[in-house]
Amino acid sequence: MRWFQGGIAEAVATSKTKNAVFVVFVEGKDEASKNAxxxxxxxxxxxxxESEDFVAVKLDSGSEAYNQFVQIYQLVPVPSLFFIGGNGVPLEVVAGEVDVPELVQRIATVLEKSGKVVPADTQELTEEQKIERAKELIEKKQKLKQEEEEQTQKQKEVERRKVGQEVQKLRRWQQDQELKQLKEERQREKAEEAAARERVLKQIAEDRAQRASRYYAGLEGNKKQAEEKLKGQSEQQAQDTASKCVVARIQFRLPDGSSHSHNFETAATLGEVRLYAATHLNLPFREFVMSTTFPRREFTAADDGQTVTELQLVPTAVILILPATSGNAISSSQSYGSAVSRMLWSVLTPFFSILNYVRNLVFGGGGAVGGDGGARNSRRSSLHAASEQSPTGARRRVRTTETTTVHRQGNVHRLTNRQDASDDENNTWNGNSTQQM
Known part of the structure; x- marks a missing residue:
């Protein structure tokens, strides 16, 4: 078979030019296609x-041309032979396998439908028969044309519906894409807003932290400045007070709660103070240590070379006299049999002193004063402790049988000796004071 060497569009154009029938043979890979x-x-x-009445092309199933042909005529069996008229409507469709005689008869029918040949029996008809035959042919052609038009309308309707479906599908796809894009934009905007909010909150937190840091740094700086200023003022005041003082009044407090005061020169050393305590105080022990009350500081032999000014004992100070807890040379008029007793005595001494002071404060007429401010219990016996001025200006404790009397004037108590009532030898005790210098 000699097939047209060109595309479908060229074959259609050639068939219209020649007023020929357009023939399309659809061939597959099966046995029926081979037989056809x-x-x-x-x-x-x-x-x-192969005559001029036909323009034939062959299409392989699955080819691009076959797909285009299927879109136009919808149902295209494989194998099949389409005879298409000038208006695009199929004149005859031969589907599947056919034998040669049937195929020849189908081709003759196509030629009659297209008006290419006139049947042989019409040549022997009369004029009336010919007219009747012509009317039949006209009606047949009209009917065929009407069928072709209906087929065309149906095909157009199918195509229109298909186009409408494609358009609706395209619109739905566009709407889906628009919704998807809007959703993505909304999510992106939310993410940007969240990120911006997070940045703002972070910046606010950083600003607050910086302000708090600056604020507390300022407070700390002001506090340090105030402390340094107060410390400087205290030191300056202490220095001014020490520079103005010519004597240092030191009060010695004993473990039994009694006290003794003495004035030292500001240039006197701690060794001189220690020597005075050892020679002028009636101590119940041979070896002792000296320490301050607050802040707690125990003086050692290394401090004996420093002056009372250097040790900040000016203008007044209180020194505790405690028994030494080391060495074998410690002796006492009382029995201190063990180191535990000495330790307990050292711990309980401040409490005895406070108790003695409170008792003298409440029962003022029943006690005596030792030194210039330390309280001491007065016994109802004829023996008591009194103060006597030494030639060096210090007072020492002596035993006497004389009786002391407390005179009260308002809130001021005066301790006098019955044998010598001069005011120069009287000790004054103020009930509102906790320390007498």
Whole structure:
């Protein structure tokens, strides 16, 4: 079979130019397609299809041209042979396998439908028969044309519906894409807003932290400045007070709660103070240590070379006299049999002193004063402790049988000796004071 060497569009154009029938043979890979191709190669078939009345093309199933042909005519069996008229409407469709005689008869029918030949029996008819035959042919053509038009309308309706479906599908796809884009934009905007909010909150937190840091740093700086200023003022005041003082009044407090005061020169050393305590105080022990009350500081032999000014004992100070807890030379008029007793005595001494002071404060007339401010219990016996001025200006404790008397004037108590009532030898005790210098 000699097939048209060109595309479908070229074959259609050629068939219209020649006013020929457009023939499309759809061939597959199966056995039926091979048998149909063999029938087309028969001499009887070739003599008709290769004439000027036909323009034939062959399409392989699955090709691009076949897909385009299917979109137009919808149902295209494989194998099949389409005879298409000038208006695009199929005149005859041969589907599947057919033998050669049937195929020749189908081709003759197509030629009659297209008006290419007139049947042989019409040549022997009379004029009336010819007219009748012509009317039949006209009606047949009209009917065929009407069918073709209906087929065309149906095809157009199918195409219109298909186009409408495609348009609706395209619109739905566009709407889906628009919704998807809007959703993505909304999510992106939310993410940007969240990120911006997070940055603002972070910046606010950093600003607050910086302000708090600056504020507390300022407070700390002000506090340090105030402390340094107060410390400087205290030191300056202490220095001014020490520079103005010519004597240092030191009060010695003993473990039994009694006290003794003495004035030292500001240039006197701690060794002189220690020597005075050892020689002028009636101590119940041979070896002792000296320490301050607050802040707690125990003086050692290394401090004996420093002056009372350097040790900040000016203008007044209180020194505790405690028994030494080391060495074997410690002796006492009382029995201190063990180190535990000495330790307990050292711990309980401040409490005895406070108790003695409170008792003298409440029962003022029943006690005596030792030194210039330390309280001491007065016994109802004739023996008591009194103060006597030494030639060096210090007072020492002596035993006497004289009786002391407390005179009260307002809130001031005066301790006098019955034998010598001069005011120079009286000790004054103020009930509102906790320390007498």
């Amino acid at each position: 191709a063999s029938a087309l190669d028969d001499v009887a078939v070739l003599s008709k299809l």
